[in-house]
Amino acid sequence: MSDVRVIIQRDSEREERVVTTGTTAADLFAGERTVIAARVDGELRDLAYAxxxxxxxxxxxxSSEDGLNILxxxxxxxxxxAVQELFPEAKLGIGxxxxGGFYYDFDVAEPFxxxxxxxxxKKMxxxxxxxxxxxxxVTTDEDARVELADEPYKLELIGLKGNAAQAADGADAEVGGGELTIYDNLDAKTGELCWKDLCRGPHLPTTRNIPAFKLMRSAAAYWRGSEKNPQLQRIxxxxxxxxxxxxxxxEFLAEAEKRDxxxxxxxxxxxxxxxxLGPGLAVFHPKGGVVRKEMETYxxxxxxxxxxxxVNTPHISKEQLFETSGHLPNYAEGMFPPIEFDxxxxxxxAMNCPMHNLIFKGRGRSYRELPLRLFEFGTVYRYEKSGVVHGLxxxxxxxxxxxHIYCTKEQMPQELDSLLTFVLDLLRDYGLNQFExxxxxxxxxxxxFIGEDAEWEEATEALRQAAEKQGLPLVPDPGGAAYYGPKISVQARDAIGRSWQMSTIQVDFQQPKRFGLEYTAADGSRQQPVMIHRALFGSIERFFAVLLEHYAGAFPAWLAPVQAVGIPIGDAHVSYLQEFxxxxxxRGLRVEVDASSDRMQKKIRNHQKAKVPFMIIVGDEDMNAGTVSFRYRDGSQENGIAREDAIAKLLDVVERRVQV
Incomplete structure (x- = not known):
């Protein structure tokens, strides 16, 4: 047999090795138990590949990203x-x-x-x-149709152009130049066929290479995500x-569930x-209103x-405005249908930027006014499919x-620097500190994407330079830009390590052009401003949800709906606490008194569950001495604090915006 030369690549290390023709990737990495596949010339392959x-x-x-996906x-x-062994009539969707895991869709008579x-x-x-x-x-379209004649959804996938059939099952890389492939599950001893599926792969060598798994839940899901298609059952x-x-x-999921x-x-x-009201439409109750007000006020x-x-803008406008901005041609599926009258x-x-452009355009502008920074708490409405609506x-x-910031090209680099610093500092003030x-x-x-190549290159490079100055990890997102310009997204980690997309900053040369925005330059010429889009929280509602989960409901005192609650040991102490x-x-603090008939210990438990930062407890000794006792969230207590000192202590914690 002849020999072949292969190159073993491990990170930056490169090793040339001469092996016998037919040597597989499994042979090359024999003894390395955690190696479950290979990347050959950039393409993922099974270990059986030679x-x-x-x-x-x-x-x-x-344990790598590719490895976890294959597992x-x-x-x-x-x-x-396992499903088809237990439910022989089940038809296969995609999987x-x-x-964090996997799913598979099935057409079955009854929900799981x-x-x-x-x-x-257990069967798994x-x-x-x-x-x-x-x-x-490898198979052909014709042969695959014969083999999978009883699987209508697989037949539909085979009919899709190119390799879309295999792409639909979640594999990332094209294999074999668009070959149509089937994976057989073969008996370990006899080699007999146990099960098969249309699939791109790659896969683990055997089912024994699956170390640990668990099924989580089932739910309904439309075939290929369209409400026009049959509803399947997803596990x-x-x-x-x-x-x-x-x-x-x-354990992480259990903690996340507690914080939902x-x-x-x-x-x-x-x-x-x-x-x-309908899906995806929230009402804030008085306590939630307090938190939201404090978020917005700060x-x-x-x-x-x-x-x-x-500035303020209306909730509705003529449709033509969104034609001008480019949103209707590029974002119509995210907008509610038109309303016809007059x-x-x-x-x-669905977005505020077109209306802010009208404000800029409302009168002549001079370079002396720039940068012009317009800000609005603007309510918008977007059509999200009911299947993806998720709380706030x-x-x-x-x-x-x-x-929306309007500036000259010369001002753009400095504006982006200060803007990104402002965004990160404000997020830190709300208690988020880990970013990329x-x-x-x-x-x-x-x-x-609209616009000229040179405009995109200039805008992208300006954002890149501003981002690099922050000294934070910078992750590329090819193809993820808005249709009108590139963007920087701030990803923030919460208390249990989850990453949330927060602020976005976008450089836009296109909308000023589409709206004919101009300013008078120092030399008297008419120039087009640069437009920078920026949503700091993303939305008030979403940021509220992120903070609620980050703090597990135990907001820092400055955001808490009730900052302190007075707990009288007996009825005789109620009026003293009411005066406090x-x-x-x-002094601007949110303090209540629990004058209910509940016993003191029950009151403490109730307000612990309500996650009130401080409890102010008063009995005869405190009332006679003109003091109060502080009880903290962790159950510790500080006794004999003078009333004025207690108020000063609360004010200090609130003003410093610290968590206690």
Whole structure:
């Protein structure tokens, strides 16, 4: 047999090795138990692949991003096999890996029950122990149609142009130049076929390579995400490289569930989503209104100090406005349908920028006015499909803290520097401290993006330079730009390590051009301003949800609906505490007194559940001495504090915006 030369690539290390023709990637990495696939000349391959002469081979570890996707996609296949063994009439949809796990869609007569999921998981464990081998084979459209004649959804995928059929199952890279492939699950001993699926792969060598998995839940899902298609049943699961990592993930999910803003919003009486309003439309209750007011008040003050001017715009406008801005041609699916009256179509406002352009255009502008920073708490309405609406984080009506800055090209670099610093500093004031930045650029192959190449290059480079000055990780996001310009997104980590997209900053040369915006330059010429879009919170509602989950409902005192509650030991102490509360309220503090008939210990428990930062406890000794006792969230207590000192202590914590 002849020999071939392969190149083993490990990070920056490169090793040339001469091996016998037919040597597989599994042979190259024999003994490396965590290697479950290979990347050959940039393409993911099964370990059964035999590299050709001169090909570069990189091991894929099960804990890497690619490795986790392969593990989870393989586990999805095992789940689908288990479902069809238990429910032979089930028809297969798609089963991709997703962040944190996987899913598979099935067409079944009845929705899956929790008991069904337990049976499926048990069957999966049996298949995992069998050690079935994942085996890839190339097929043709015609042969695949014969083999999968009983799978209508797979037949539909085969009919899609190019490799879309295989892309639909969640694999990332094209394999074999667009070959159509099927993966067989083969018996470990006899090699007999146990199950098969149309799939791009790659997969683990065998089902025994799945270390740990768990099924999580089931839900309804439309085929290929369209409400026009049949509704299937989706089973979600998760898979990890070790039992320890699975356990840690489940603990993380349990903590995340405790922090779910929808659950806390109900428990703390902050907001609700009445059915009478419709999906994705929230009402804020008095306590939630306090938190929101404080968020907005502090933001407003910081913006005023930074030279922003506040504006207001209507919630509806003629449709033509969004034609001019380019939103209707590029964003119509995210807007509510037109409303016809007076012989014209109107639209609910989905974004504030077109109206801010009208404010700029409302009169002549001089270079001496620039940069002009317009700011609005502007309520907008977007049509989100009911399947993706999620509490306050994905809603149909929300208020953006929206700013549009108009400046000269010469001012743009400094404006971006100060703007990004302002954004990060303000987020830190609300208690978020871990950030990375994402630079979203255009896809040169897409016709979605408008404008000249040179304009995009200039705008992108200006954003890149501003981002790099912050000294934070900068992650590329190719193709993620808005249709009119590139953007920087601030990604913030919360208390349990989840990443949330917060502020966005976009450089736009296109809308000023489309609206004919001009200013008079120093030399008397008419020039087009640069427009910078900026939403700091993203939306008030979404930021409210992020903070609620970040703090697990225990807001710092400056944001808390009730900053302190007076707990009288007996009825005789109520009036004393009411006087204390009145003095505190006169100083701008939010202090209440619990004069209910409940016993003191029950009152303490109730307000601990309500996550009130401070409890002010008073008995005979305090009342006679003119003092109070402080009880903190952690249960510790500080006794004998003079009333004025207690108010000063509360004021200090509130003004410093610290968590206690």
């Amino acid at each position: 590299p050709g002469d001169g090909e570069s081979v990189e091991p894929v570890d099960i 989870r996609h393989s586990t999805a296949h095992v789940m689908a096999q 991709p890996p997703v962040k 029950t929790p008991e069904d999921l337990k049976r499926v998981e 464990q049996e298949i995992q122990k069998r050690g079935q081998r994942f085996s890839r084979r 979600y699961g998760t898979a990890w490289p070790s039992k320890e990592e699975l356990k840690a993930h489940l 803003h929808r659950k806390l919003g109900t428990e703390l009486d902050l907001f609700s989503f009445p059915d009478e 933001s407003r003050r910081r913006h005023e100090d930074a030279g922003y001017e506040f 012989g014209q179509n109107y639209r609910l406002k 984080t994905r809603s149909r009506g929300f208020t953006q803290d929206d700013s 930045l994402e630079l979203s650029t255009r896809d040169p192959e897409s016709d979605k 509360a009145a003095d505190a309220k006169a």
